[in-house]
Amino acid sequence: MCGIFGYLGKSDAAPILIKGLKKQEYRGYDSAGIALNCDDNSLYVVKKAGRVSQLERAVDFSVKSCCGIAHTRWATHGKPSDENSHPHTSGDIAVVHNGIIENYQYLKDKLKNKGYKFNSDTDTEVIAKLIDSKYSSGTELIDAVLYAVNKLEGSFAIAVIARGVNEIICARKNSPLIVGFAKSGYYIASDIPALLEYTKKVHILKSGEVLQIKEDRAELTDFYGNKLKTEIKNIEAESSDSELSGFESYMLKEIYEIPASVNRTVTSNKDITDFLKNKKFNHIYIIGCGTAYNAGRAAESYIENWSKIKVTSTLASEFRYDTRLCDKNSLAVFITQSGETADTLEALKAAKECGAYCLAITNVENSSITHIADKSLFTKAGPEIAVASTKAYCCQVALLTLFAAGFAKAGGNNELFDEVCSELLLETNRISEYLEKQNVSILAEKYKDTKSVFFIGRGRDYPLAEEGSLKFKEITYISSEGYAAGELKHGTIALMDKNALVVAIVTKSDMVDKIVNAVCEVRARGAKVVVLSTLEVEARFKDISDDVIIVNGGKFPTIAAVVPLQLFAYYTAKIKGLDADKPRNLAKSVTVE
């Protein structure tokens, strides 16, 4: 949800900023802009609606500057347009911002009374004007920024420059911001992968910190100017982890990375439930958004079976309205790839207020959630760049399945835990084999003109159906729904006709007969049917469906079964000429509620 990049050093800033934006474009891509503090003491600002490549074409790279800030936007306040793009300026000040200023209308009215005129519909412009209102009266830039951050309510990561002053000031409240320290200068970004090309030494700003970066030093304070010490961390990841490496898109690359990432996740989490020793819970909540929520639901039955504790899966954005039974005897498990999703962070705060023990399952070390959870466990998917989550989902399901088996281990059943570990590792081999021979693009071509798709399943296949549907609609823009197969006849079957496609999923043998019934019912109404199974059931479905996909699934088939669904979404988007990596209206990390 918006990417910030900044640079202060000895090199030409403009190409570095554009490259930094390209790396973070997955965070938001409806407009982009840069502001340079030029060697001739002028401020050079270019901003454009559209992708970073459009901005790149508009930038004059002969402008000399070694200090600048840049932004790629996911619109919250104000439509995507040149005017609403960042940086926002006022007098000598330029600002880029990620987050939402909740009291912007109040501040805007006050600034208007002081004579300020606004050129955009954004909340961000008030930050520029607020800083300018102090700075233009002779206050130092750092003091003007401190003044402003104390007036702002909501969430923000900002980077600020002023004409003729060779420094960048960054501040953070909730939204992420990281500063990289390299011989070639200081680099500012919203995520770590964008920095790895330059340095692995970073300071991750905490909420309430302000970093003043000058040519020769960086000084950290709190919002009141009290000095703090930077904590430089060494990051292990490689910059090549976020490259396309010969694949035509990140989504496809990330699907092909599923076996390796699940393998890493399983092997590095074998002591997963040590923290459960000496703890007693009477209710487990599993909380997340979108795909992360679906991952929780996919593993819910394993957790309930092996822990013998009641499990409730809840959407993060709904959890705070449903905390009635959450208390100090509850374990609340928060699943989030990015660790930055605002709804999930807010749900965690609500669970903490109820006294629950809060466990985060995230893919990003040092992400915001790791600072507020009681304990964090890490999926090892590596950077996930495509907006549609694929390998992260598989790692989440694997980790949750292991976590479920950990309850058995905590109760003395080591055998089950070991079996689950080896089964999950075997699963990765099966997925590799499937990926080598998959030909889902043929199905995508066959069904590309379908007007609506219904993904159906029962029991643990129902959340899988919902995940298949989410992936499909997210990147193909074809209307789709995930349904409990048994529910169709209670209403939705009214939508079945020759324009509908039903993808029926079955990974459990005791569900086969029921899915056969559902398939017959929709086919009788003219719908096309694709059956996806991890069982040897081709013969049962051959004559009653249009296509059958069989994936070898083993004992925990949920991970293997999702792969063809992800590929189906991917190839359909590709055939329709859509950008699967950056679907419209979306952003990778949703840092607003």
Ligand code: M6R
């Ligand atoms: O970073 P998170 O896992 O917290 O993100 C949650 C959802 O926004 C995310 O899974 C979203 O639904 C995906 N784009 C779906 O592919």
